Each structure stands twice: as structure tokens, then as C-alpha cells.
Amino acid sequence: xxxxxxxxxxxxxxxxxxxxxxxxxxxxxxxxxxxxxxxxxxxxxxxxxxxxxxxxxxxxxxxxxxxxxxxxxxxxxxxxxxxxxxxxxxxxxxxxxxxxxxxxxxxxxxxxxxxxxxxxxxxxxxxxxxxxxxxxxxxxxxxxxxxxxxxxxxxxxxxxxxxxxxxxxxxxxxxxxxxxxxxxxxxx
Numbered sequence: 001x002x003x004x005x006x007x008x009x010x011x012x013x014x015x016x017x018x019x020x021x022x023x024x025x026x027x028x029x030x031x032x033x034x035x036x037x038x039x040x041x042x043x044x045x046x047x048x049x050x051x052x053x054x055x056x057x058x059x060x061x062x063x064x065x066x067x068x069x070x071x072x073x074x075x076x077x078x079x080x081x082x083x084x085x086x087x088x089x090x091x092x093x094x095x096x097x098x099x100x101x102x103x104x105x106x107x108x109x110x111x112x113x114x115x116x117x118x119x120x121x122x123x124x125x126x127x128x129x130x131x132x133x134x135x136x137x138x139x140x141x142x143x144x145x146x147x148x149x150x151x152x153x154x155x156x157x158x159x160x161x162x163x164x165x166x167x168x169x170x171x172x173x174x175x176x177x178x179x180x181x182x183x184x185x186x187x188x
Contacts, residue, residue, distance in 0.1 A: 005109055007117050010047055010055035010067065015039055017057075017064050021098035030132055031096065052076075056117060058097070058109065066097035068110075070118040073128070082156040083128060083164055090126045090166075091118055095138075106141035114172055126168040133161035146171055 010018070019039045022031035045051040046069070053071035057064045073080040074088035083092075095110055114127055131138040133152060147165035155162050 004061065005105075005112060006059050007056040007068065007113060008059060010043060010057050010069075012040075012044060012047060014057045014064060014067075015043055017098070018043060018067050018096075021066060021096050024098060026137075027096060030135065054117075056113075058113075060100065064098075065100045066095070068096070068113045068117075069094045070127070072124075078156055082153055083130070083162075084151065084153070085128055087125055089123050090128055091124050093118065093127050093129050095129075106138075107144035107146075110142070110145045111172065114167070119169055119172060124169065126166055128164055128166045130155075130162045130164055133163040135163075139163055139165070142167075 015036070019034065019036045021027060022034050022039070042051065043055055046053050046055045052075040053069050055067060055069040058066040058068055070091045070093045072088070073083070073085045073090050073092060076092075079092065080088075093110070093113070095106065095113075097106065097109075110129075118124055118127065127147075128150065129142055129147060131142065142165050145167065147167045150164040150166050153162050153164060154160070
């Protein structure tokens with residue numbers, strides 16, 4: 001039986017785990033350049049409401065196992081321009097699983113996060129996710145979650161190719177086998 005997952009607003013007490021997860025072998029290419037001080041500054045600003053993105057600890061059976069966050073493109077105009085996203089109510093998400101990565105839980109977990117957290121705001125229309133173009137395991141997980149390829153762009157900060165994928169609110173309404181893996185129920 002897979003564990004039950006829940007999402008809790010990130011706290012300063014979670015930052016040590018977040019930094020550690022960023023430096024696990026599967027996450028280093030994407031997050032390995034983050035120092036603890038950078039994690040503390042950026043995610044601390046989110047916790048304090050200074051930065052307009054929303055970060056959550058993913059918990060399984062009460063234990064922190066990863067982080068997920070979301071932000072509106074309207075709040076990050078440089079990203080919006082680079083990604084060519086016209087919809088101001090579309091969002092971007094970051095997903096970082098720690099030790100539970102590569103267990104087939106990602107597709108259901110991202111759908112659960114979108115349903116219960118990000119799309120809980122009725123104004124949110126779609127999620128455009130941005131894995132590195134070389135991160136084939138993340139791309140496969142997002143495909144299984146229902147995301148479809150949109151375009152490739154070069155990241156405006158890191159200058160690496162990104163594989164943009166989108167899932168709309170309407171598309172999320174379709175239940176998949178990935179949802180069953182994490183105990184998600186279909187919500188009308």
C-alpha cells in the first residue's frame with residue numbers, strides 16, 4: 001500500500017531537508033548549485049511572503065519527503081516572456097522529491113498537488129512545468145501525469161534548454177491510473 005501524502009506550507013525548520021534533497025544524486029543537475037544560504041534567502045523570502053511563490057513540504061506518513069512550489073507567471077514577467085506564456089493566470093511548479101524519487105509516485109503526486117493546492121485557487125487556469133530537456137525521468141513522469149509538450153526554450157537564468165509542458169485545469173479533471181498510486185480520489 002503506497003503512503004498517504006499531504007502538503008504543508010514550508011517552514012524555516014524544513015530548509016535543512018530542502019538543501020539536502022537538492023544535493024541528492026538525482027537532483028544535483030537541477031538544484032545542486034544551491035548553497036544553504038541561497039536556500040535560506042529565497043525560500044525564507046517565500047515563507048515570509050516577500051517572494052510571490054508558494055512552497056510546500058511533501059509529507060508521507062508525517063515525514064518530509066520533498067518540496068513542491070507554485071507561482072503565477074504574472075508575478076514573474078521575465079519567466080513569462082522567456083516561456084512565451086500569454087495567460088497571466090497560468091502557473092509554474094517546481095517538484096523535488098528526496099529519497100522517494102524514482103518509485104513511480106511522481107505522476108499521482110503532482111496531480112494531487114495541483115488539485116489540492118495550486119488549482120484550489122479558481123483563477124488558476126493551467127500549469128506550465130519546465131524540466132531540463134535532459135531530465136528524461138521527470139519528462140516521463142509529467143507525461144504520465146497528463147502534461148503535454150509545448151515547446152523548448154533556453155532558461156533565462158541558467159541558460160540551459162527546458163522542455164516546457166502544460167496541463168490545464170480541464171485536463172486535470174480526467175482521472176488516471178497514476179492517481180490510484182497515491183490514493184487520490186476523483187474530484188468533480
